[in-house]
Amino acid sequence: MNYDVIVIGGGHAGIEASLASARMGVKTLLITILAEQIGASSCNPAIGGLAKGHLVREVDALGGEMGLCTDTTGIQFRTLNASKGPAVRGTRAQIDMDAYRIYMRNVVLNTKNLDVKQELAEGLVVEEGAVKGVTTQLGNTYVAAKVIITAGTFLNGLIHIGDKKQVAGRQGEFASVELAEYMKGLGIEIGRLKTGTCARIDAKSVDTSVMEIQPGDTPAPPFSFRTDKKNFNPTQLPCYITYTNEDNT
Numbered sequence: 626m627n628y629d630v631i632v633i634g635g636g637h638a639g640i641e642a643s644l645a646s647a648r649m650g651v652k653t654l655l656i657t658i659l660a661e662q663i664g665a666s667s668c669n670p671a672i673g674g675l676a677k678g679h680l681v682r683e684v685d686a687l688g689g690e691m692g693l694c695t696d697t698t699g700i701q702f703r704t705l706n707a708s709k710g711p712a713v714r715g716t717r718a719q720i721d722m723d724a725y726r727i728y729m730r731n732v733v734l735n736t737k738n739l740d741v742k743q744e745l746a747e748g749l750v751v752e753e754g755a756v757k758g759v760t761t762q763l764g765n766t767y768v769a770a771k772v773i774i775t776a777g778t779f780l781n782g783l784i785h786i787g788d789k790k791q792v793a794g795r796q797g798e799f800a801s802v803e804l805a806e807y808m809k810g811l812g813i814e815i816g817r818l819k820t821g822t823c824a825r826i827d828a829k830s831v832d833t834s835v836m837e838i839q840p841g842d843t844p845a846p847p848f849s850f851r852t853d854k855k856n857f858n859p860t861q862l863p864c865y866i867t868y869t870n871e872d873n874t
């Protein structure tokens with residue numbers, strides 16, 4: 626099957642790349658491990674924050690979907706460092722992770738010029754030093770003039786839980802091992818960045834009445850320039866802060 630552009634990966638980056646390509650009228654294919662998980666956040670439900678908030682706004686200014694999706698599915702909006710100078714402020718939203726994923730998946734599946742295949746990309750078709758397509762674990766070959774790889778945290782993914790290690794993209798999802806090996810074979814150096822995340826706790830098991838409450842801002846700052854600021858009034862949930870040592874640091 627022939628395409629103009631193939632995007633590998635249906636995470637935040639792959640969604641924006643495939644939407645931008647398809648919306649420009651270019652025949653695009655998105656190959657992703659689980660179509661159900663298009664737009665899934667790998668972990669915490671935070672969008673934006675310092676530095677990353679600027680990135681979300683830049684994606685939005687270029688016509689991307691992330692800001693609009695966040696404004697639709699956000700459950701808390703705050704301007705971080707609001708008491709400090711403008712250079713260090715950042716918008717951050719907490720999202721409903723399920724609602725965010727479903728919104729994104731619907732947008733992707735209903736975009737013209739964009740096909741989605743639920744497959745694991747294993748390698749590239751390379752001819753005379755130029756990429757010509759993608760091969761998958763099911764034995765399919767998809768041809769395209771351009772291939773964009775947004776395999777994210779899945780590329781050679783490894784999860785540590787306490788002392789245990791497991792090869793996985795996200796918990797319960799395949800890692801992208803073959804593609805990493807293939808890229809290594811092309812002479813591309815493959816590394817791994819580490820990210821740590823706190824333990825998940827059951828809200829019913831903690832006493833929030835003794836914690837510091839952190840409400841969202843009123844008025845709530847939306848992410849997208851296309852969201853009507855005047856009528857932006859999302860239902861916001863509070864965050865609760867606690868500390869693990871006595872000097873509260």
Ligand SMILES: Cc1cc2nc3c(=O)[nH]c(=O)nc-3n(C[C@H](O)[C@H](O)[C@H](O)COP(=O)(O)OP(=O)(O)OC[C@H]3O[C@@H](n4cnc5c(N)ncnc54)[C@H](O)[C@@H]3O)c2cc1C
Nearest residue numbers: 634635636637638657658667668669746776777778779801
């Ligand atoms: C534990 C953890 C906590 C995090 N917490 C936050 C947070 O709170 N806020 C924040 O902003 N960022 C957070 N991040 C970082 C954030 O998840 C990443 O920056 C972001 O997901 C990167 O987006 P991406 O599209 O590049 O990749 P990903 O979101 O990792 O998406 C990669 C996609 O590629 C697909 N894929 C991979 N390999 C293949 C293949 N061979 N074939 C087909 N499909 C493939 C996967 O199925 C997936 O859909 C966290 C990351 C982790 C791991």
